[in-house]
Amino acid sequence: MLKKLFAKKPLRRVRIAGSDVEFEVGRNQTVLESALAAGLAYPHDCTVGTCGTCRSRLLSGKVDAITPFGYTLSREELEAGFILACQAVPESDLEIEVEMGSAQVVRTAAKLVAQRDLTHDIRAVTWQTDAPVHYRAGQYMNVTWPGAPGPRSYSFSAAPLEGGQTQLTSFIRKVPGGAFTERLFGEDLSSVSFEIEAPHGSFWLRDGAGPILLIGGGSGLSPLISLLEDAAARGVQRDALLLFGGRAERDLYCGDEIASLAQRWAGRFEFRPVLSDEPADGIRVGMVTSEIRAAMAWLGDTPELQAYLCGPPGMIDAGVAELVAAGVGLGEIHYDKFTDASSRSS
Ligand SMILES: Cc1cc2nc3c(=O)[nH]c(=O)nc-3n(C[C@H](O)[C@H](O)[C@H](O)COP(=O)(O)OP(=O)(O)OC[C@H]3O[C@@H](n4cnc5c(N)ncnc54)[C@H](O)[C@@H]3O)c2cc1C
Ligand code: FES
Known part of the structure; x- marks a missing residue:
């Protein structure tokens, strides 16, 4: 009995459907943790089960959920076999359907160089980065600054340029009590040294002929x-x-x-x-x-x-x-x- 309780869990393998990507998941690790450790561009943002960015469809195998997927995924998504990779610990080998990011994620220093009011509480905000960023229309960047409580994600508002770009613009809404947006709307942040990590996300236009x-x-x-x-x-x-x-x-x-x-x-x-x-x-x-x-x-x-x-x-x-x-x-x-x-x- 004791032997069974303390027996080491075997490593599990995860296969990404429709590709030749396979990786191993360490003991008590989540699918997302292991995918990122293997250097894969697995879609993710919050890593704590609230944003839904790591939503993936489980085609075969069994997972244990650290926090119930139902806090974030709809009943329809759960019924269709969707899981949150950041909360999923494999209990067997798995086959998963997910669209990996393609472009190389870049981490670069950036300065806030322009702001323009769009409404009473939304601004177009532009950062100038040291290194060019390549993204797909619909993706987003993670922004941090010295003392930041954590990264803040902002979706690009412009069509991407071929060859990448060093000017990144997003529409940002002021959130009352927000650590970043209260400062953005109330202070001059032009001298702050920001760091931008991008691109992230899988929100892009899929191929198709329909509307x-x-x-x-x-x-x-x-x-x-x-x-x-x-x-x-x-x-x-x-x-x-x-x-x-x-x-x-x-x-x-x-x-x-x-x-x-x-x-x-x-x-x-x-x-x-x-x-x-x-x-x-x-x-x-x-x-x-x-x-x-x-x-x-x-x-x-x-x-x-x-x-x-x-x-x-x-x-x-x-x-x-x-x-x-x-x-x-x-x-x-x-x-x-x-x-x-x-x-x-x-
Ligand atoms: C994928 C993605 C893309 C996004 N793209 C955009 C975008 O293009 N444009 C945009 O405007 N936003 C976007 N966001 C949201 C953005 O990342 C920030 O969350 C938002 O700007 C608020 O940041 P903040 O630091 O001002 O507020 P935060 O510090 O995150 O606070 C937000 C609110 O929560 C309250 N709060 C803080 N801590 C707690 C706590 N412990 N318990 C309860 N309440 C708390 C605060 O008082 C405030 O009201 C995106 C988010 C994601 C996940
Ligand atoms: S990364 Fe946000 S829910 Fe998994």
Whole structure:
């Protein structure tokens, strides 16, 4: 009996489906820890089970969850076999489906060189880096500074440049009580030595011929604009509908950029702002997620539809549930939840 209790757990092997990638997971280590130790660009951010970035589908094998996946993943995702790699300790060999990042992650010094107000609480913020960063439209960077309580993630708002770039811009919302954003909006940070690590994430436009439904809230417009600008520049010929949710008219921004995108877009393009609290002339009223069915109908209600959601965790959870209820497969739903310190403590 004692022998069994203290017996060493065997090392487990993880195979990434559709690739020749295989790695070993150390005793009591998570899938994510071992993947990163093996030098793989496994998608991740918080590493504590709250952001959902390491969401992967378990095709075979068994895992133990350090914290229940259900705190972050929806019932639909759990039923479809999704796990959180940062919380999953293998109990057998595993086969996992996940999209690895491709570009080399760079860590570089950076200075904050420009800021422009977009709304009363969102700014376009630009860092100048020492080394060029290569990213895919939709991805994000991790930013730290001396004394930072931890990295802060910010999604790129511009289409990437071929050959990489040293100017990185993101739309950043002021979070009341936030360690970084309170300083950003209240102090001159031009002399602060930042460090940027990028690219991260797997929120990019998947190949396909079907229409694209994009849903954003707050600063969640940042990667959606990047993704749309990049697709427009590449001449992507797919119908697209952008739903954007705010509380009041003062929360709407990037009107000129979106109008310009609509003109350059090769397929049909529609922008639908939705306001939850204060009605305004000609603008839909309600929760942005309540517009999903009408948006899908405009896009032709086809199984080829792909959905891309970005912004507050609550909006994403409601959006994923609505999309699944409307018949969209989880494999066609891609999202980045903008979690912060308050999500991590819950
Ligand atoms: C993948 C990803 C991409 C993102 N992209 C963007 C983006 O493009 N634009 C953007 O604006 N944001 C983005 N975010 C969010 C961003 O990373 C930060 O979380 C956000 O800017 C807040 O940072 P902060 O330091 O100001 O606030 P934090 O210090 O994280 O605090 C946030 C809130 O939590 C409260 N809080 C702090 N500690 C605790 C605690 N222990 N318990 C309870 N509450 C607490 C604070 O008072 C505050 O209200 C992204 C997040 C992720 C995960
Ligand atoms: S990295 Fe696993 S949930 Fe955030």
